[in-house]
Amino acid sequence: MSVPSSHARSAVAAPLLRVRTMAVVALALLLSALGLTLSSTPANAAGNATVSILHAVPGATVDVYANGKALLTNFKPGTLTDPQSLPAGTYDLKVVKAGAGADGTAVAEAKDAKVPAGANITVVAHLDADGKPTLTPYVNDSSRVPAGEARLIVRHDAAAPAVDVRADKKVVFSGLTNPDEKSAEVPAGTVSADVVLAGTDTVAIGPADLTLAEGTTTIVYAWGSAEDKNLKLAVQKIATNTNPNGVPGGTGGQADATSPVALGLVGLGAAGLLGLGGVLMVRRHRQGMSAAR
Incomplete structure (x- = not known):
């Protein structure tokens, strides 16, 4: 399929807020804290946040606790x-080595971690x-995509x-x-994608073959380490808002929090060690492009 040229623009990143709580706040955001399940808390409920997390650091498996309860075990x-709809609130969080x-x-710990309402990330x-x-x-862009097209977002999350x-x-x-991203709207179809x-x-x-379904958003993450030769791609599918002039996208992401998010991995084997000390980088991205025909 043909791919339009001069069709993308870089996302504009706001200043970074750095907090030394590697993985703690974000890990807890995706979990069904205090016994909540996806079916009991709709994704669009007022006062909730919808969050997914990608573990893209090679070599470490962890368990996560909130308010003393195990929320996520053997996170590899x-x-x-899957996207989680969680109530806004405050949590005491702890990350430990698996088992x-x-x-x-505690590998990392945070007291009174705040989960903001309305977040969808x-x-x-x-x-x-x-x-x-x-x-x-x-921030995941679920805005309407023109008929016959798909939104493609690529995020650079690799030590490369x-x-x-x-x-x-x-x-x-x-x-x-x-850790920037770029976004474009391209003709729907299947392409052979690579990173050079x-x-x-x-x-x-x-x-790797990448299917860009009409009316959907496909997010590709490049992750791993070039030095350790374990670079990979992860692919996340997110449904966009209904497009009356095109075929509706499939479920996932923000449209239906009870549906799984598709994840594809390609590349070499995993290697390296993770020190979970680290930095929380809060970066808001503006996504989008103006179509050039």
Whole structure:
């Protein structure tokens, strides 16, 4: 399929708020705290937040506790949680090595962590450009997509230099750096996607077939470490708002929190160690583009 040129613009990132609580707040946001389940709390309920998390740091498996209760166990690298609708509120949070138990030594801990109402994000635990663990929450764009098209968002969450993203060997996004994202609306269909070093034809990740369904948003995450040779892609599918002039997108993401989010992984084996000390990077991204025909 053909891919339009000059069709994307970089997301504009606001200043970063750095807090030394690696993975704690974001991990708890995706969990059904205090016994809540997805079916009992609709995603659009007032005062709730809808959150998914991608564990994109190679080499560490953890357990997460909130208010003394085990909320997530054996959380492994490469895992993307289903979207969770959670009540706004305040939580005491603790992350320990898998199997350590509630009384185990905290790898990271936060008291009175606030879960804001109205948030709809994917939080990615990943390596920064220097290979240090960090968290980046991204706002997911579920706005309407024109008929016959799909939204493609690419997020650079790898310890790797600037890259270009190609579809069918044509550059769609150029010069993408960690932890930024770029977005475009492209014709719906299936493309062969790969990631190359910026300005070159040197393939860093892929190729992999990527299906861009009409009316949906597909988010591709590049993660891992170039130095450790474990770069991978993760793919998240999110339904957009109803488009009366096109085929509605499938469920997932913000449209139906009871449906699983699709996750695809390609690349080499996982390696490396995770020190969960780290930084919480809160970055708001503005996504979108103006279509060039």
